Amino acid sequence: MNKVWLTGALTKDIELRNMGDGKAVAKFSLAVRRTNGEADFINCVAFGLQAETLSKCVKKGSRLGVEGHIQTGSYTNSEGKKVYTTDVILDRMEFLDKKPTDENENKSSSEIIREVVESNDFDNDLPF
Numbered sequence: 236m237n238k239v240w241l242t243g244a245l246t247k248d249i250e251l252r253n254m255g256d257g258k259a260v261a262k263f264s265l266a267v268r269r270t271n272g273e274a275d276f277i278n279c280v281a282f283g284l285q286a287e288t289l290s291k292c293v294k295k296g297s298r299l300g301v302e303g304h305i306q307t308g309s310y311t312n313s314e315g316k317k318v319y320t321t322d323v324i325l326d327r328m329e330f331l332d333k334k335p336t337d338e339n340e341n342k343s344s345s346e347i348i349r350e351v352v353e354s355n356d357f358d359n360d361l362p363f
Contacts, residue, residue, distance in 0.1 A: 237304045239323050242331065243267035245297050246276060251290040261286035265299060279303070281325040289328065298331035 243265035261281045303325040
């Protein structure tokens with residue numbers, strides 16, 4: 236079974252991009268505390284509606300709970316070296332901050348999600 240549950244804080248603002256087919260992809264890193272007080276920095280990826288929602292609702296330092304699976308991969312960088320990657324691909328997410336981010340201060344999460352859905356054509360490609 237390949238299942239991951241993490242709770243942590245975003246180490247930087249969300250990087251939102253669009254793939255060739257126009258589908259949104261968000262890449263971010265979560266700082267997750269170990270039991271000994273140290274932290275691991277876990278690379279995460281979200282697609283579609285989740286990616287759009289994350290980009291509007293969270294910023295560096297926001298606390299987030301995620302559920303997903305580990306995916307490994309590799310690519311050759313510009314110097315010809317093979318680079319190996321390990322990412323958590325999101326299945327679900329949960330906002331853990333008590334207060335929304337500045338620009339969405341007066342909006343609920345459901346209002347922001349509704350705005351994202353109304354402003355994009357997802358062709359029934361919901362990630363959950």
